[in-house]
Amino acid sequence: MQSPIKTLVDMVKDRDLKQKALSDRVGSTAPIKIPSAFIACKKCGRRALRARWEEHLFVCPHCGSYAAVGAYYRLEKLYDSGTFQELDKDIAVRDPLDFPDYKEKVKELEKKTGLKEAVVSSKGKIGGIPVVALVMDNRFLMGSMSQAVGEKITRGIEEADRLRCPLIIFSASGGARMQEGIFSLMQMAKTSAAVELFSEHGGLFISVLTHPTTGGVTASFATLGDITLAEPGALIGFAGPRVIEQTINRKLPKGFQRAEYLEQHGFVDAIVERKNMRESLIQILSLHQE
Helix, strand or coil: CCHHHHHHHHHHHHHHHHHHHHHCCCCCCCCCCCCCCCEEEECCCCCCEEHHHHCCCCCCCCCCCECCCHHHHHHHHHHHCCCCCEEECCCCCCCCCCCCHHHHHHHHHHHHHCCCCCCCEEEEEEECCCEEEEEEECCCHCEECHHHHHHHHHHHHCCCCCCCEEEEEEEEEEEEEEHHHHHHHHHHHHHHHHHHHHHCCCCCCEEEEEEECHHHHCHHHCCCCCEECCCCEEECCCCCCCHHHHHHCCCCCCCCEEEEHHCCCCCCCCCCCCCHHHHHCCCCCCCCHH
């Protein structure tokens, strides 16, 4: 029987995660506080009540396209009740190049999103199985990889290694953080080396690619998973399709760099709908545990 103190601690953890998940914005940097407010789909342009969007986990009720969701919202939908613990939450943005207006932009985003960086690192249980889960959030400078992001991801991988538990990373990124120059690019090697060491120790790494996953994140840890999943319609690649077309002066195949195309060509193991993500992860984790 669970002790009253542990029950109280779990309730506090749940409340903290729920509050953070509630503050996450979808498709906007401004919170939508009116329960009956309409949200317009960025793809088809049609509107639906916020309640319908929430019912569909922020997948368009009309066309099925996926809206971006905040890191805490995603984690709330994954973890067992009362098990979420945030890691390295005090690691914040650095400004090694003293880049113009960078600090001001970061402060503005911290206020709007409630985040200190573009990734949330955590540990908890999914289906009763201990995991370390990291979720990138593209509301914060397009989820670009900075020194702090690279450090949090590396520490998260090392924590999974220390605990001997599976690692799950949800990627959503526009690539390297240009305001940090070479310091940002160095995180590609740093995170990749951490994944390699984790793999050598027999760790299971499940990489989940969401829209968009591009640039240095794709060229490093995001594509090093033992199992690679993707959300429907996610754009996945290094450079964008328009840049590639302009470079090679050729028309790309239909659906190029989308999750469905990459699954057909063996780059992605499976496409998993958002409503099925937790159950799919539980199935994989359970098989690995056995």
